[in-house]
Amino acid sequence: MYFCRIKYFIYLSILTCCVCSCDSTKEIEREYTYFGGEIVNPNTDYIILFRDNKYQDTIYLDKNNQFLYKIKDLKEEGLYSFRHNPEYQLVMLEKGDSVLIRINTLEFDESLVFTGVGSRKNNFLIDMFLQNEIEREKIEKREFRLSPIDFKNTQDSLLTLRQEQYAKLTDKYALSDLSKEICKSSFEYDFFSRYEMYFYRYQYYGMNSIDAFKEFPKSFFDYRNQVNFNNDDLKRLYSYNRFLNHYFTNSSYTRYMKKKSLSKNKVEYTMSKLDLVDSVIQHSYIKNNLLRGITTNFILDNKNDYTSQKVLNHYLSISSNKKFQKELKKLAKATSRLKPNNIIPDQDLISSNGEITKLSSLFEKPVTALYFWSTEKKDHYIKAHQKTNYLSTVYPEIDFIGINTDDDQTENWLKTIKRHNYNLDREYEFKFPKCSSDELVIHYSNKVILVDQRGRIINPNADLFSSIFEKQLMSYSRLATIEKQKNVLD
Secondary structure (H helix, E strand, O other): OHHHHHHHHHHHHHHHHHHHHHOOOHHHHOOOEEEEEEEEOOOOOEEEEEEOOOEEEEEEOOOOOEEEEEEOOOOOOEEEEEEEOOEEEEEEEOOOOEEEEEEEHHHHHHHOEEEEEOHHHHHHHHHHHHHHHHHHHHHHHOHHHOOHHHHHHHHHHHHHHHHHHHHHHHHHOOOOHHHHHHHHHHHHHHHHHHHHHHHHHHHHHHHOOHHHHHHOOHHHHHHHHHOOOOOHHHOOOHHHHHHHHHHHHHHHHHHHHHHHOOOOOHHHHHHHHHHHHHHHOOOHHHHHHHHHHHHHHHHHHOOOHHHHHHHHHHHHHHOOOHHHHHHHHHHHHHHHHOOOOOEOOOOEEEEOOOOEEEHHHHOOOOEEEEEEEOOOOHHHHHHHHHHHHHHHHHOOOEEEEEEEOOOOOHHHHHHHHHHOOOOHHHEEEEOOHHHHHHHOOOOOOOEEEEEEOOOEEEEEEEEOOOOOHHHHHHHHHHHHHHHHHHHHHO
């Protein structure tokens, strides 16, 4: 470990010398921007640096798992994303920066450290990100139970501490106006989001009406007056986008309830929410991402094809992103096929011995539970296999089959299932991962699809780790037993 750190700092020194030796004047120094670093325990041999749809490049690691990327003329300054499957984070790049990262994939966000020119602002951003994550967990557990006044006072005290951290940063280091705006927004919008989340909980699970506003101090929502809903510089910032989602959920619900005299209609409310986004947001990137998220969530949660199509049509009438439109049309068709009593779309699978088999050939027991996993999410696949191993002993009438969803990962998949001594007869991978994941609508890792012996869908969207999953299995197991007894009598 010590030797690796020495190598890394030598690498940093070489980069610094490279920048200085090539650029003899300040003006020339700003001509090039560098992004480099080291990935410890890499999942792949590359990272991807991207920004919207305008910029994307693949950067390969060398034999020491290090990389160095040179941008001759940085066209757009601001937030970029870098991805090392399956994780990604943000990096802020401005002309003349030479930013190095060091990441251990075993603790991706927690291990991320920036060095070099431009590191101060980036370390501040990752520190804010981690602090925000920790505090939101505490809020979920305890502070949502506070009164509106107590909650606001508690969060305002924490916000003051953040503002002091920000003041120390800007007093000590010379940052550009862009850097100051993004650094400040990284924590401010997270607190704005907390206030919106609190109101959502209070409104939906407390008063459950627009009268909930009366319980809040007049100053509670003052922060809304300073929000820029079309801020191009913040369009990739987590806290900004989180706030927008919560704000439009609350604002659209409140407006809708006023018009509808407290009668609830999920379809009308969703379309009202889409209309509000359309009327408030002019920035096409921000607008289309919000519209896409709202419509996707509705389609995934909805069980009625007619209402799904109604919301989709409304989305299509105001969306301007052709790619998103195509995706959502495809999603609506796929979810329509994944309804209870429909036959599950057949898929080509690869078995542990390398043979190609059909999904439909696996349904041997009265009930089969299909769960999905990736080698890139170690914590998840370990917990998923532990859970299904336990459930298979409790519910012998149910067959649990794990399907790997990785692209071109056959070798790693085989090594993984053999290393963990998983049941090779119950492990498969998709032959065509992207196509199969789309057809089976695998949008979250905990998803389980339950089918009967004839391949008819029992439940297309069970959650392996939900509190009601075992109750569902108990019910399906009883029905399977009754069905089996009927067949014997017949």
